[in-house]
Amino acid sequence: MSLESLMLELAEFGAIILGTFVVAKIFSLVVRSVFRNWVPTVRSHIQKLVSVAVWVVGLVFAFQQLGVRLDFLLLILGLIGLGVLIAVKDTLANVGAKYFSDVYVPFKVGDIIKVAGSTGKVIEINPITTVLLTKKEELVSVPNSIFLREKLRNITPHVWREILVPITIDSKIDLPEFESEVLRACNKIRKYLDERFPPVLTVKSRNQKSVSLILTLMVKDPDKKSEIVEEINKKIFEIEHRMVQASQRK
Amino acid sequence: MNEISLCVSSQTPLVRFLTDYDEIMKKRGLKGESLDISNFVEGEDYTFTAGGVTRMVFPLLKQMVSEGLLKDPHWVSLNSLAPETLTVDSITLKHVRIERERLSGYGQAKEVLWKAMHGIQKGPVNSLFWQEEFVDYTYYNRVCSEVITKLDEKNDFDLFYIHDFQQLPLGQMLHTLKPKIFRWHIPFDESLIPENWRQSLASYFNEYDLVIVSCKKYLESLKKFGYSGEAHYIYPYLDLSAYEKPRPEEVESFNKKFGLDRGDRVLLVVARMDPMKGQDRAIAAFAEVVKEYPNLKLVLVGNGSFSSSKQGLGLSKAERWLSELKELVRSLDLESRVVFAGHLTHAELQAAYERCELTILPSILEGFGLVVIESWLYKKPTIVSANAGISELIKYGENGLLFDPNDPPDLAEKISLLLSDQNLSLSLGENGYRASSQCSLAEGVKAEFGLMRELVGFEEPLGAVK
Incomplete structure (x- = not known):
């Protein structure tokens, strides 16, 4: 050649x-x-x-x-x-379940749940298992795939009111401004929210590229949960899109 | 020995610039955003902010640095008209700037929360959560949280110390596992907290590793409220050595400035201009007593807080209250007997204490009441509102008298008692002077550092705290 x-x-x-x-x-x-x-x-x-x-x-x-x-x-x-x-067949099943449970299974670290005959406070959710701390101070490791197969009961008080919306934004976005926009968006649907609790945005992790946040809302009526999530996600997307464009213009 | 790397945050800044900040910079030929206080002239360019938070925190930090307990402390506060970074006595002040529109909304929101904590909020407090003002309130706290986060990346703090109710959300906003202390400076009476606010308020408290309040009764109330985390009370404190006996000419100059004759018997109230401070109660009681003592004068010292100042939040509360009080004085025909002295310099304040015969703390509700300690330092007898935090240090008839702030005749009776009984006045002043050591800076440093060290897990430094 x-x-x-x-x-x-x-x-x-x-x-x-x-x-x-x-x-x-x-x-x-x-x-x-x-x-x-x-x-x-x-x-x-x-x-x-x-x-x-x-x-x-x-x-x-x-x-x-x-x-x-x-x-x-x-x-x-x-x-x-x-x-x-x-x-890694078994591991993948758990990792996959973790992926889905992150989004669709209604519990988080700190909640008290009953699953597969065990009851305890969720103290860790890792890619393979979820760790519960029981009243007897025993650790119970529940493979994540269980959550997609078995019935889960979240018995944390008032948990049905809570909506957790995971958000990831570009680290270039001005977080205080973003939060203000999100609060304004929540204010517009306040009639569906429990007015005793303001929307709360919490930083979960941050690195040079992005900031991971959780928006916590408390609803009045559990029937409206999915509609509220959809509406808020739509708003967040718009806010983020607008702010990314604004930061690029700068 | 381990030194703690500390980051403090309070709404109120340590220093307040007096005129247009850009003009001051031009006049002094200064540029840049990182300056030392020595570049400016106290009294001409800036003043130290009055009020309990700054009067406690500044001496605390200075003392701890001088004892080798703290390393390079940082203090984040709201100050839109100041350099971004200012160093004062080895303390780095980091100033947060907020646009004026946002500042106004923030000020209104925190006023609602303040009123709710004092049981005087009209309407439900939770409706605030859905207003634009709450967006501004959250914005201000988030900006502080971002500033602190950036400072932490650079300085790797051991501990965060957040001051006062305005900044309560910071505990939840700061994304860190490092320990966080919250100091609550205003009254805490759980029975006044609106039912529909309790759960969300509790969730803010729960984000801290430790909560400090100003007296025992607030601690009990906090526990009754349902806060189950670690909590302590530490009496607020003063650097007692900063209070000296004024020279006779300084007292004379004070007399002259405020039109006081040698024969006048002076009653003193030192408090910012705020309805909660109860100056109207003092005036009403004074109106009764003055009938018996024609040479009596009432001197009201104080103006607005940082929130009321133009350099601060620009709320007009102090001005409104001052004009209401002046109207009250006019209606009682006491214009020649009541002096509105406004803000006094430290030297003038010392002269005021020296000149007066007794002091009154007439507050309807009061977080603590450090002015009582100041009064004690000049061996003056004091009549204290039973609703003030410091009332738990008053031993009735031994180091002070207590009265019900909602009962002006009760206050009038106690003023008359002290004016007519010189021996009682003298003994209350003497015993008060001895009691003042409970609120000394040394006591404060000992208590505060003990808690800080425990939280960060440092060993007790040998000989550092006695």
Whole structure:
């Protein structure tokens, strides 16, 4: 192979990688827009998933450009994937359950729950298990997959009133301003909320890129919970979108 | 020995700039956002803010630094008209700036909360949570929380010490596992707290590792309220050495400034201009007593708080109350007998205490009442509202007299008693002077540092606290 054709192949490889980067970004924005009313955590996971998928396809094409055989590449990827799946089958079930329970199972650290014959205060939720502290000061480890199979009872007082909305925002967003906008959005649906409790925004974690928050609302009527969550998520998406654009303009 | 790295936060700033801050900077030829107080002139450019919080916290920090108990303390407070960073005696003041519109909303919201804690809020307090003012109140606290978080990234504090009811939400906002102390400075009477506010108020308290109140009865009330976390009471304290006997010419100058004759018998009230301070009660009682003692004068010292000042929140509460009091004085035909002295310098305040015959703390409700300690330092007898925190240090007839602030004739009777019984007055003053040591800075440092050290898990420093 001449130096010229090698340079050409490398240039094509680079162009595909660049193209993949652009396509992944576009797909990510499209997903963000399409799923704007969804729970932010789920939306962000879907964005990541789509992005990874685009990168896998892009990389396969890029390497094919360098002369690596496509069928061979796919076979290797498939075998690795199968091996990993078999090796961590049980763990994956728990991790997957954790992912869903994060969003859809109604308990959090600090709540008192009854599940699979155990009752206790939730003191830890890790990717594999949820740890309960019983009245007898025993630790009970409950595999996360149990929560998708078995009936769970959350017996924390007034827990039915509580709505927890997970939010992740770009760290460039001015948090005090964002909070003000969120409070204003909550004020607009106050007739559905228990007026004794103001909406509370709590920082759960932060790094250079993002800030994870939880918005706690107390509802008057449990029947309205899902509608309130949908409405608030929609508002939060709009606020975040507006503030990101404003910060980019600056 | 371990030194604690401490971050304090209070709404009220330690120093307040007197005129337009930009002009002061120009006049002094200063630039930048990080300056030392020595660049400015006290009395001309700035003044130390009056009020219990700053009068306690500043000496506490200075004393702890000088004893080697604290390392590079930071103090975050609201001060839109000041440099962003100002150092005063090895304490770094970090000033939070808020837009004027936000400031106004914040001021109104915290006023509602203050009234609710004093049992005088008209209408349900929880309706506040759904107003724009509450958005501003939350905004101010979140800005403080962000400033503290950034400071912590740089300084790695051991402990956060949050002061007063305005900043209660900070405990929940600060995302840290490091210990947080909250000091409640205003009265705490759980029976006054509206039912529909109790649960959310309790959830704020529960975010702290330790809560400190100003006296035993507030601690009992806090426990009755349902707060189950660690709580203590520490009597507020003063740097007693800062109070000296004024020179005769200083007293004379005070007399001249406020039109007091040598033969006048002076009653003194030192309190900011606020309806809760009960100056109207003192005037009503004075109107009764003055009939028997024609050479009697009542001197009311104090103006608005930081919240009422133009450099602060610009609330007009103090001005409104002052004009109401002046109207009351006019209606009782006491204009020649009641002196509204306004804000006094420290030297003038010393002269006022020296000049007076007795002092009155007429508050309807009072977090503590450090002015009683000041009065005791000048061996003056004092008549104290039974609703003030300091009332639990008063041994009736031994170091002071108590009265019901809702009963002006009761106060009039007690004023007459002291004016007519010189021996009683002298003994109350002498015994009060001895009692004042309970509220000394040394006692305060000992109690505060003991709790701080326990929270951060440091070993007791040998010989640091006696």
